[in-house]
Each structure stands twice: as structure tokens, then as C-alpha cells.
Amino acid sequence: MPKTALYAGSFDPITNGHSDLIKRSLQFVDRLVVGVAVNVAKQPLFTDDERVALIAAAVDHDPRVTVKAFKGLVVDFAKANNATVILRGLRFVADFEYEYQMALMNRHLAPQLETMFMVPSIEVSYISSSLVREVARFGGDIDKLVHPAVAAALRTKF
Secondary structure (H helix, E strand, O other), rough: OEEEEEEEEEOOOOHHHHHHHHHHHHHOOEEEEEEEOOOOOOOOOOOOOHHHHHHHHHHOOOEEEEEEEOOHHHHHHHHOOOHHHHHHHHOOOOOOHHHHHHHHHHHHOOOOEEEEEHHHHHHHHOOOOOHHHHHHHOOOOOOOOHHHHHHHHHHOOO
16 A cells, blocks of 8 residues: 655745655655645735645656645545655754644544654755745845745745
């Protein structure tokens, strides 16, 4: 049976750090579902459809990667997509406390799902979506931080 993982987040926008985790995860899963979280409490820079399209472009439309927007609990979305693993990225020690708490809650809600933590490659470990948006907003060089399609979309927005 193919191993399917879910990597969920807001991806506003997807960065080279996210892409790094996606590409490296494909070494140990057969299929990866990238879930674009729709959070009605937030005002994202990019629409759900734009984020889905930018993620597909950033992973070069790899057929092993499916990108979908979702609302609700991550565990419900994982189950609906036959995922057995929830993939989470950790950049800094500060990320761990929140992610650990979330992993325990997800285990409580869906004991059959495992959470796997990955750290990004060192050369992209400092990149975050919020920093990329800020650099782009003020006209800084984002070409080494995001896929060219994402850089073009950011330039259009700002």
C-alpha cells in the first residue's frame, strides 16, 4: 500500500524552505498531499487558488504531489486523503513547543496518524513566508528565497 503523507500550512507564499521539505519527503513517501489551510481569521496575501497554483509550480507539477485547499481539522483532511503521516517542519527550537502540542492533539483526535518532524536544509532554514512577504513589499531581492513563479507573483502583488 502506498505511503501517503500530508504537509499542511498556509503557504502564503510557499518558500524554498517549504519546497525543500516537500522534495526531501518524497524520498520516503510515495505520495504527498500539500494542504493549503483556509483560515477565515487571517487575511492572506494570496487567495486559496493562487496558493494552490504557486505550490504546484514550485514543485514543478510533480505527479507525486497533490495540492488542495481545505478548511477544518488537519486530521480530518488527512483521513479524507488517506494520509497516514502528518509532516511538520521545524526551523528553530522555538517551533518545537507549539508543534509538539499540536502533534499530541492530533494523536488524541486520530491515533492512527503519525506526526513526523523534519528540519529544512541549512541553506534555507532561515526563510519564512512572513520574511519573504516583507522583503518583497519593500523591493528586496527574493529570487533565492522562492521559486521564480512565486517571485513573479509577489512582484505583481507589490
